[in-house]
Amino acid sequence: MLVGYMRVSKADGSQTTNLQRDALLAEGVDPEALYEDRASGKKEDRPELAACVKSLRHGDTLVVWKLDRLGRDLRHLVNIVHDLTQRGIGLKVLTGQGAALDTTTASGKLVFGIFAALAEFERELISERTIAGLAAARARGRKGGRPYKMTPAKLRLAMASMGKPGTNVGDLCKELGITRQTLYRHVSPTGELREDGRKLLAKDRSKVAR
Known part of the structure; x- marks a missing residue:
């Protein structure tokens, strides 16, 4: 047909x-x-x-x-x-x-x-240009790729989750869409706020107060 x-x-x-x-x-x-x-x-x-x-x-x-x-x-x-x-x-x-x-x-x-x-061939060219661009950016001291951003909502969830025994850090990072480095910059393994985490929540509170 x-x-x-x-x-x-x-x-x-x-x-x-x-x-x-x-x-x-x-x-x-x-x-x-x-x-x-x-x-x-x-x-x-x-x-x-x-x-x-x-x-x-x-x-x-x-x-x-x-x-x-x-x-x-x-x-x-x-x-x-x-x-x-x-x-x-x-x-x-x-x-x-x-x-x-x-x-x-x-x-x-x-x-x-x-x-x-x-x-x-087109896909390979795009891939090669992307790799070359990232290499050039790194050579200039810039990191390429999509940033992994912690948000106040993600941070509160991370605090609650990290404080619980049996939490799988890898699974938590995937769920939040962040890296382990980003997680540990904001929260300790026991769920306590670190310096970056305190700054993020303080900034969030100031926005709410406006």
């Missing part, structure tokens, strides 16, 4: 799906098997795409007018097609730069393989 997906985006000026609809119907897609979203390609919440993918069954083929109607970016596209392939579902693109993509054919599978390789 052929199932069609359309997307109209104000960002690229395509206000209607008439052209896409005509192309999908001409390809043999049943009008009852058409799904349409009206959103930006970068918007993650596309309910009709989710419904379309969910409706597909083994042996079906998803038909789209252009590749940019389907995926937000290369990795998103590759993930969608990989999921479809794993479920025995084909993908066919009717026009544009991805018109050679038809995963129901050998040549189409080859094209998708190239896309997947490019997506992996």
Whole structure:
């Protein structure tokens, strides 16, 4: 069975799906098997795409007018097609730069393989740039990565938990979203406030008093 997906985006000026609809119907897609979203390609919440993918069954083929109607970016596209392939579902693109993509054919599978390789290459480049950036920041005396922040609410919970026998410090840190170093800077192993903890609660009390 052929199932069609359309997307109209104000960002690229395509206000209607008439052209896409005509192309999908001409390809043999049943009008009852058409799904349409009206959103930006970068918007993650596309309910009709989710419904379309969910409706597909083994042996079906998803038909789209252009590749940019389907995926937000290369990795998103590759993930969608990989999921479809794993479920025995084909993908066919009717026009544009991805018109050679038809995963129901050998040549189409080859094209998708190239896309997947490019997506992996993109991931590796991003990873390399991130590692290089963190190394450069450390060389300048700055620590990279997301800060692990203690809050007054987390601190009070930590005080109560650390005072109880049998508390697993590792589990507590995961629950609070902080490191052991952050925990012990604020609270002692017996649940008593340390200097950083006293400062944090004092600052919190001053905010409340204002």
